[in-house]
Amino acid sequence: MTRHAEVALAAAAAMEPGGARAVARCDLLSRWPFSDTRDHLFRPFLGPGHEATCEITTSWMQEAGMTVSLDPAGNILGRYEGLTPGAPALLVGSHVDSVKDAGSYDGMLGVMLGVELVDAFHRAGRRLPFALEVIGFGDEEGSRFPSYMLGSRSVAGVLPPDALAVSDRGGVSLVNALSDWGVDPDRFADAYRAPGEVAAYLEAHIEQAPSLEEAGLPLGVVSSIAAQARYYFTVEGMAAHAGTAMHKRRDALTASAAIVLAIEEIAARGPVDLVATVGWLSTGENSATNIVSGAVTFSLDLRAALRETRDRAASEIFAAAAAICAERRVGHAVEERHQLAGAVCDQMLNEALSGAVRDVAGYEPPLIVSQAGHDAMNIAAIAPVSMLFIRCAGGISHNPAESVLDDDVELALAAMIRFADELAQNPRFRSP
Numbered sequence: 001m002t003r004h005a006e007v008a009l010a011a012a013a014a015m016e017p018g019g020a021r022a023v024a025r026c027d028l029l030s031r032w033p034f035s036d037t038r039d040h041l042f043r044p045f046l047g048p049g050h051e052a053t054c055e056i057t058t059s060w061m062q063e064a065g066m067t068v069s070l071d072p073a074g075n076i077l078g079r080y081e082g083l084t085p086g087a088p089a090l091l092v093g094s095h096v097d098s099v100k101d102a103g104s105y106d107g108m109l110g111v112m113l114g115v116e117l118v119d120a121f122h123r124a125g126r127r128l129p130f131a132l133e134v135i136g137f138g139d140e141e142g143s144r145f146p147s148y149m150l151g152s153r154s155v156a157g158v159l160p161p162d163a164l165a166v167s168d169r170g171g172v173s174l175v176n177a178l179s180d181w182g183v184d185p186d187r188f189a190d191a192y193r194a195p196g197e198v199a200a201y202l203e204a205h206i207e208q209a210p211s212l213e214e215a216g217l218p219l220g221v222v223s224s225i226a227a228q229a230r231y232y233f234t235v236e237g238m239a240a241h242a243g244t245a246m247h248k249r250r251d252a253l254t255a256s257a258a259i260v261l262a263i264e265e266i267a268a269r270g271p272v273d274l275v276a277t278v279g280w281l282s283t284g285e286n287s288a289t290n291i292v293s294g295a296v297t298f299s300l301d302l303r304a305a306l307r308e309t310r311d312r313a314a315s316e317i318f319a320a321a322a323a324i325c326a327e328r329r330v331g332h333a334v335e336e337r338h339q340l341a342g343a344v345c346d347q348m349l350n351e352a353l354s355g356a357v358r359d360v361a362g363y364e365p366p367l368i369v370s371q372a373g374h375d376a377m378n379i380a381a382i383a384p385v386s387m388l389f390i391r392c393a394g395g396i397s398h399n400p401a402e403s404v405l406d407d408d409v410e411l412a413l414a415a416m417i418r419f420a421d422e423l424a425q426n427p428r429f430r431s432p
């Protein structure tokens with residue numbers, strides 16, 4: 001460890017427990033050796049930065065009274081027993097990996113707040129009718145391997161068998177990277193937690209959008225995590241000389257342009273949570289200034305609070321594309337590349353979380369649809385989930401400019417403690 005990192009570590013160790021310490025720890029973890037790169041934060045799954053992060057997080061979790069292990073999917077997991085040993089757990093956490101050139105708080109803040117939550121109960125010498133567990137999912141962003149959310153999908157038991165058959169850009173297979181890290185790839189799926197082991201899941205996360213900042217509020221409660229789908233459209237026309245008469249053309253690019261505008265129009269007249277993005281379009285290697293376009297490929301990313309809304313919009317878009325292509329005498333095909341069902345957060349948990357925010361912050365928190373995907377959407381397969389959003393400056397995320405206010409994070413921690421206390425009073429969360 002460098003002298004600089006040691007000094008930072010000592011400074012963080014001397015800090016008082018609480019939300020500001022969670023922020024300071026995230027700041028510390030955004031530098032080498034907790035990042036694989038020295039000039040910016042990049043903490044991919046199974047890298048040296050990830051390893052250093054797990055080491056120091058282990059010591060912080062132990063200080064907070066937790067028993068710590070690495071689960072079979074490489075997620076760091078700390079457990080603080082409840083009144084009855086072996087009781088189901090309130091699982092609290094988020095992910096520890098980052099994108100390239102990342103901000104300090106996306107994911108990590110939810111893990112560090114989990115540690116502070118347990119620390120608060122530990123210092124008070126209190127145990128709850130359920131265990132408290134803090135999890136730091138190893139892979140959420142998919143920034144090293146061409147996959148995503150391997151950690152929470154494994155815990156939720158929703159990982160397809162071929163999910164580990166991928167390699168990073170350097171040609172290192174995920175299976176080898178896991179073995180090198182001391183994680184047995186054959187046991188990866190054993191991270192699964194059966195329903196009943198996890199009583200509820202709580203994830204605190206920066207909002208990654210500006211709605212809280214615009215409303216002047218520190219915290220919000222997530223109503224649902226958007227269902228996502230990604231498609232690739234291929235439009236086949238006929239390449240022709242730029243001198244070709246207009247009525248003789250079968251132009252793949254103008255047909256694609258009409259489809260892109262139809263997509264925008266369909267999303268714009270839908271509910272406000274329905275969003276559609278064509279973020280990438282290619283006219284192919286043969287395209288040129290003096291050629292009528294023969295073939296075009298473009299992407300479509302479609303999201304909505306409810307899967308039904310997303311799927312209805314998709315059907316409408318496919319019908320519009322078919323009509324446009326027929327009229328313009330071009331062929332087309334649509335390929336589905338990726339689907340996430342999304343998740344609706346649990347009503348009862350959300351009422352408890354909203355009540356907790358009311359108690360500590362004195363206002364009714366807004367219910368927010370998360371257009372970004374989160375680990376919570378997978379954990380919803382095995383447990384009721386709830387998410388607390390924390391205001392971030394300008395809604396900026398996946399960027400070193402990511403920023404939160406200490407006061408907001410203190411309030412978030414207070415609300416999380418209040419939430420756990422609230423559940424402890426609820427018969428549904430009292431173990432037999």
Ligand SMILES: [Zn+2]
Nearest residue numbers: 095106107205
């Ligand atoms: Zn995140």
